[in-house]
Amino acid sequence: MADQGTTDDTSGSRLSTREAADRLGVKPETVYAYVSRGQLASRREPGGRGSTFDAKEVDALARRGSRREPSGSGGELTVRTGITLIDRDHCYFRGVDTSELAAHYGYEEVAEWLWTGEMRRDIRFTAPTEALAAARRAVQALPEHSGPMDRLRVAVIAAAAADPLRFDLSEDTVLDTARSLIPTLVDALPSRTNAEGEGEGDDESLTPRLWSRLTNAPADPAALRVLDAALVLLIDHDLAASTLAVRVAASARAHPYAIVSAGFGALDGALHGAASGLAHRMLHEVLERGSAAAVVADHLRAGRRVPGLGHRLYPGEDPRARALFTLLEDVPEARPALEAARQVIATTARHTELHANVDLALAVLTVSAEMPAEAGETVFAIARTAGWIAHALEEYGERPLRMRPSGQYQGPRPPQPLP
Structure with missing residues (x-):
């Protein structure tokens, strides 16, 4: 939500730190790193609680392709994109729920x-x-x-x-x-x-x-x-x-x-790409042995992760898995594999909170349809x-060859003798 008192995006408009960060696709602390490097100018309004930034200057910096965060904020390469947003266990394409x-x-x-x-x-x-x-x-x-x-x-x-x-x-x-x-x-x-x-x-x-x-x-x-x-x-x-x-x-x-x-x-x-194949083989084994507990135990005993569970971008259930599981309920041939997947989820939940990801849902489809x-x-x-x-x-549409990070050389210091 915009800060109170921020003007609309017209000539001479000022942006809050959060708004400037959103336009640049960086963290708020990175905005101040740009200021310290002379890439942005900030100004404190009388009575204001934070710095403000000229909207035109922020937009010009964004257009120049300043996509990499300065090393002071971690040096991570970030890429501005208008295609996909992942937020609060939801995935959106151009702002529309997938x-x-x-x-x-x-x-x-x-x-x-x-x-x-x-x-x-x-x-x-x-x-x-x-x-x-x-x-x-x-x-x-x-x-x-x-x-x-x-x-x-x-x-x-x-x-x-x-x-x-x-x-x-x-x-x-x-x-x-x-x-x-x-x-x-x-x-x-x-x-x-x-x-x-x-x-x-x-x-x-x-x-x-x-x-x-x-x-x-x-x-x-x-x-x-x-x-x-x-x-x-x-x-x-x-x-x-x-x-x-x-x-x-x-x-x-x-x-x-x-x-x-x-x-x-x-x-x-x-x-x-191979993650769904691992989940496919696991579900086949659960159906053959008739026990999700035994299969999950084998994976844990061998020090392997249970396939099809957990995703670093979703604290809860992968929304793609949720959508596919709902549709799979209408496929009679999928019921055994769907039940096997639910047993895997329930068995693993006794020890750790991991939710199904899209690979497990995809495996239910491939197993039930007798796909490889x-x-x-x-x-x-x-x-x-x-x-x-x-x-x-x-x-x-971006500046050519902008995806060129700098290496950190850690080899022998020159000059070295000819080999």
Whole structure:
């Protein structure tokens, strides 16, 4: 809430310390660090209890790309973004609750809205013929044991090679690339139910096409609704490791295919994209052994964290998990896995207060639909591609190569003898 007496944002307006910090995307103490460095001027109003700052000067500092906090306040790299806010156990895309978005709109609709600000109902993304053919040939050339992330990485490189306009970073071209790349990634994956190419077209959304790449199980409407909601909820989640990698690549003006490749590289880490697979395997074990207590005990005895529980950004339950659990209650096939997940949560709660995260909810879907353990990572990667494009669009509008931190050299002091 604004301080009492602060004028509106017109010429000569003054901002409180908190308002200046919000505009700069930093902590209040960092504002005073800027003052001490001569980057901002402060003034105490007669009778006022704190310093005020000229709004134009604050905005000019923000435009100059002052995103890194001075070392006096911790030296953390911060990035101003208008995409995702995580606050009080809620997640928002451009100020709108993601659970509400998932309840009312499909993945392609939310992706388009996130990129352009326009909600286009029933929009469908389609893959260009040449790019899809190139991606499929590349995927088919991989060894049989290749996993879905191997296929996605190869598919994005092949699609890039087939696009002579990939170096055009104008907004319209980047948007066209995004609308074609995501369906190319989905349709390049081998189908588990149909002959190659069957069921693809302008009138079918991505969700049933992705379903057919993940499982042989029938795609009933309730289960498809869960998958579509998962795609929406996983589009973005602030500056995760893969998203930071994307912004670094975009800062160097890499083309959209390259920034998605950068995201895939970070996502492949065991501490990022693989989390849902661990939860999937745990739920399978609970169902096989008939006891969540025994499975949880094995994890704790081995010194491992229980998969699918806890998230450092949410003191309470992950709102994405909460939304998916609600939808999963309408899927009859999901009831055994859903009950197994609840047993894991209840068993662990006896010892420590940990809540379910989105990986556990995603595992309930993948287990109940007889998907492989890697299916959750595939869903994550496809969904997050839309968020990476949104971050790239933001970063393309920033000063180039601003993502360049300084290293702290700790090696031998020169001069050293020639080796």
